[in-house]
Amino acid sequence: NAGVTQTPKFRVLKTGQSMTLLCAQDMNHEYMYWYRQDPGMGLRLIHYSVGEGTTAKGEVPDGYNVSRLKKQNFLLGLESAAPSQTSVYFCASSFGHAHDTQYFGPGTRLTVL
Amino acid sequence: GQQVMQIPQYQHVQEGEDFTTYCNSSTTLSNIQWYKQRPGGHPVFLIQLVKSGEVKKQKRLTFQFGEAKKNSSLHITATQTTDVGTYFCAGGVNTPLVFGKGTRLSVIA
Known part of the structure; x- marks a missing residue:
């Protein structure tokens, strides 16, 4: 079992560019989450999903969108990246x-220039 | 909304000293979980406490859940360099887990 995998591992974007982060799990889990981690801020929940086809907002959802078309995958999208979105993103x-x-x-690890 | 506060934010200890981090919630929790994140790594689950007043041990680590289920602590006896990392508590009631900001432990050999 691979557990939870994320792609890519690193990415550098310019302000205004878009990208999608992919999370995949092979444990047949119902719930999936996206967090961002910034120094001194701990783990902040961006969006989460309680099952295939569902999504819900977390603590810091602005500027992000998500989709859960398949149970094993949870995608996090940034439509127009901003420097404030420079962070480490964890899926769970x-x-x-x-x-x-x-x-x-x-x-x-995402850097937005 | 629900908040989970964790103190201290940083702790530097000499190898062999004890270490404690505290977690406090603004609301009564159904359970509390502890995670450890090594430098450059991802959070890894350590333990879950469910019962009021519960105490659990993992080798040199002792976890406690308060009687009112609003606070918890993690105590490490005789720290080792392998204990270095950030320790997070996380608790929840009706929503997904809320993580504290973590305590970063440094161990000086």
Whole structure:
């Protein structure tokens, strides 16, 4: 089992460019999450999904969109990147409840110039 | 909204000293979880506490859940260099887990 994988691992964007981060899990988990981690700010929830075809806003959703077309995949999109979106992005998944153990991917380091 | 506060933000200890991080919630929690993130790595689940007053141990790590289920602590006895990293608590009620900002532990050999 690969667990939770994220692509790409690193990316540099110019302001205004768009990109999509892909998260995949092979544990048949219902819940998936996108977080951003900035120095001193901990993990902040961007969006999450409670199952295929569903999405919901987290603490810091502005500037991001997500889609969960397949149970195993959760995509995070930036339509028009801004320097404030420079961060490390982590995807996570959990089995069947919002309070179940979360399994994190290795992260994507994004720099917006 | 629900908040989870964690202190201290940073802790530097000599190898062999003890270390404690504290977690406090603004609301009563259904459970609390602890995660560890090594430098350059991703958060990894350590343990979950569910019952009021619960105490669990993992080798040199002791986890406690407060009687009111609004606070928790992680204590490491005789720290080692392998304990270096950021320790996060996370709790929830009716929404996905809310993570504290973490305590970054440095161990000086």
